[in-house]
Amino acid sequence: MRIATWNVNSVNARLETVLKWFEQAQPDVACLQEIKCVDEKFPAEAFERLGYNVAVHGQKTYNGVAMLSKTPLEDVRKGLPGDDGDDHARYIEAVVSGPNPVRVASIYLPNGNPIGTEKFAYKLAWMERLNAHARALLALEERLVLTGDYNVIPEPQDADNPAAWAGDALFQPETRAAFRALKYLGLTEAYMEVDGAPGGYTFWDYQAGAWQRNHGIRIDHALLSPQAADRLSSVVIHRDVRSWEKPSDHVPVVVELNLDAGPA
């Protein structure tokens, strides 16, 4: 089962590019972030034509997440628990049905810039809520994949020029510690497990020729429960998509699980 994550930076502005990638990569499940539209404006029919079931948690102008799956999505949860006053659409979770079901979440973690403001406090609070929810999900002992745009540079080798990110919310000690705390719950970071090579970036800014100079960072991640990590076979960053016409500033990351390998 191929499970993709991709921050598309507006699904409607990017639709042609996104559909082209879907036809090439044929993901079984795809988690999209920054769809930048309300549910009614999500181009569901275009994905349904490709054989996908659609679940959307949208928002006007900003944020918005979606999940697409070849098999029906069950037990859909919209919004991260823990703060009823949080109206950002940054989390959607569902069980991908089938003989070997997998619970999957599409995550758009707050950016948090600039540091020292309420935006950074919101980021850290959101990460604490994600930690609490992940704890609850891990107690289910299911195959679980928490994937998306984490807006976290975990380690210096995950940036082309770490010094340039020293004052950025994505690379603050508190941010990195909160990401490690998630992993300490018992989640496995897929990329580090099967590749882990420095320079595996997933984002290049639109500005200042970041792509041309390979000024990238690795901020799109997949965290796996033990039951899912046990089935992990590959992680592929679709780097070339950044060189396509009218690209997103993020590229897709695809995690493959071998669900038919034996008793689970």
Added chain:
DNA sequence: ATGGTAGACCTTCTA
């Protein structure tokens, strides 16, 4: 040291 781009949408905000 600064500014550079992209998207939604109404004018500036977010990233």
